[in-house]
């Protein structure tokens with residue numbers, strides 16, 4: 217089925233044609249159409265055009281109006297202010313759109329025009345360490361971007377670039393080799409674990425113990441420190457037993473990561489894990505190529521890339537270090553190898569990195585280096601989707617009182633517990649297992665929505681009470697709106713039936729016009745990778761539905777025809793909310 221043209225797109229087209237007819241010499245002009253409270257839409261684009269051509273703007277607008285083909289869509293158009301055009305739509309045009317969308321499984325959303333392959337790098341926790349709230353943000357934002365791109369027809373390759381390589385593994389492996397029972401001893405905790413939270417916590421305590429003990433030995437026992445340093449060399453050389461111990465540590469961490477992903481209900485699976493270690497075999501080759509082509513040069517023994525326009529936080533020019541003086545490769549070398557792999561071997565046309573804004577400089581240098589090396593060339597693009605910091609109630613980076621990173625599982629559990637209270641208050645008699653399921657959906661949805669509804673680059677305060685509030689711009693508010701719509705539809709004794717020729721009330725027109733904007737809202741997210749734009753749209757839609765529901769009785773409307781038409785509005789609003797929330801990774805329970 218052909219995609220439903222939104223009414224805004226149709227108006228845009230009609231206005232462009234009228235401008236072209238009135239002023240053939242003007243070329244392609246953007247009429248700059250906006251929603252307006254004086255009419256349905258206002259076109260502002262003629263002001264600039266008149267100025268450019270030295271015309272009187274109002275006269276120009278009048279001239280364009282005489283050429284405007286109203287079709288069945290436009291009910292009235294007039295010049296206003298200094299030279300705007302105000303446009304009111306016919307009820308029939310709005311009704312028609314609702315009908316067409318309701319019959320289109322895509323809800324009128326067009327697939328991406330230039331779909332290709334995107335590799336998206338997100339989540340990226342570090343082995344043998346607790347995930348922190350930054351990894352939570354990356355996971356949630358990345359998950360939403362993946363879902364939205366996939367829905368548009370993009371081929372998306374998910375890469376969980378875990379930190380599974382580096383010198384700290386020397387001490388961890390050495391300690392584990394000397395005391396292998398470290399991870400065994402507590403395997404019983406995992407077997408006894410009844411749910412993913414327990415499994416994650418047990419696994420994390422084992423790793424914490426391993427890490428703490430290894431660190432303590434490293435700091436106090438020089439012989440052990442020597443053995444640990446040697447162990448790093450063995451690991452890099454691929455010594456079988458060393459690699460096996462490394463695998464054990466990685467596997468143990470994955471128990472924890474996967475429990476978090478399971479709890480968060482995100483798309484990431486073990487197959488998406490392509491960690492830093494994956495690129496280890498290519499690092500030497502990548503550096504050699506950079507040095508051979510002159511992109512990188514030796515400076516003080518280290519292999520560096522210099523830039524004349526990239527400065528660090530201190531305002532000084534700063535180089536990218538590909539290989540350290542001691543011959544070791546670091547984080548940057550790995551990212552360069554990853555770019556080469558993703559563009560050359562995987563054929564990506566777009567690379568996305570959902571990473572903390574504090575790494576902006578790193579990505580700027582890495583991308584520029586890859587461009588110079590020819591691994592990143594038009595039309596392939598790379599984008600750092602930077603995000604802000606999660607703050608505690610005191611407005612400082614989120615830490616526990618004792619200054620440690622906050623345990624993610626505990627944070628999520630807290631959200632689920634608060635959600636349980638909220639759901640119980642509304643539904644004191646909900647059966648226990650249903651209550652548990654709802655608490656999970658509401659609590660996790662609340663955390664995700666709070667994150668996604670904040671502009672990506674801004675910092676925000678992690679405030680569980682606000683997140684699960686029924687009022688305001690929250691996930692729970694949307695979930696309730698959806699459940700309310702489903703309940704109306706269940707109670708109806710006739711089916712939704714569009715009445716495209718019915719006169720509409722103000723609240724019906726508003727709702728209809730907002731439903732019409734769904735495709736534009738999604739286009740906007742794909743253009744900016746800012747999921748909060750979809751959140752704002754869904755919140756506006758749920759609010760417009762609330763107004764509609766207050767002002768226009770559905771089941772008690774005056775005629776069967778109006779009931780049918782209002783049910784159709786309910787149906788389409790429900791479908792749009794569900795589709796939109798699912799794109800954000802937020803559950804839509806039928807009852808709450």
Ligand SMILES: NC(=[NH2+])NCCC[C@H](N)C(=O)O
Nearest residue numbers: 337340341342377379551571
């Ligand atoms: N390709 C990348 N560098 N991805 C980001 C990795 C983030 C890193 N593991 C950290 O926790 O800070």
